[in-house]
Amino acid sequence: MNQRRRITGVVTSNKMTKTVVVEITRTFRHPLYRKVVHSAKRVMAHDELGCQIGDEVLIVESKPISRNKHWMVETIV
Numbered sequence: 001m002n003q004r005r006r007i008t009g010v011v012t013s014n015k016m017t018k019t020v021v022v023e024i025t026r027t028f029r030h031p032l033y034r035k036v037v038h039s040a041k042r043v044m045a046h047d048e049l050g051c052q053i054g055d056e057v058l059i060v061e062s063k064p065i066s067r068n069k070h071w072m073v074e075t076i077v
Contacts, residue, residue, distance in 0.1 A: 005061040008077060011051045012042065019069060020047045022059055045071040 009022040024041045045059045046069050056077040064070050 006058055006074065008056060008058050009043075011053055011055045011057055014047070014051055014053055016044075018047055020045055020051050020057075020073065022057060022071070022073075043071050044068045045073050047073045049073055049076060051076060 007024055009024040011020045012023045013021040022043055022045050024043065026039050026041070028037055028039075029035070030037050043059070045057075046062070046065050051057055051073060058074045058077055059071040060074045062070060062072045065072075
């Protein structure tokens with residue numbers, strides 16, 4: 001297996017051709033205040049599988065495909 005990053009997220013938009021928007025949510029404890037913090041990040045990913053809104057997907061880092069796309073959908077979980 002290669003060393004590329006793999007992250008799971010939820011598809012929030014599939015209106016573009018062969019592109020989906022994936023929202024990655026992360027929950028962690030603040031290092032100083034010890035409060036639970038929720039953060040979300042939205043990335044564009046190249047999609048050859050035909051994902052639908054609400055699908056949980058595994059995305060993998062790739063070489064830049066376009067100006068905003070640096071991820072590819074690997075599998076639908």
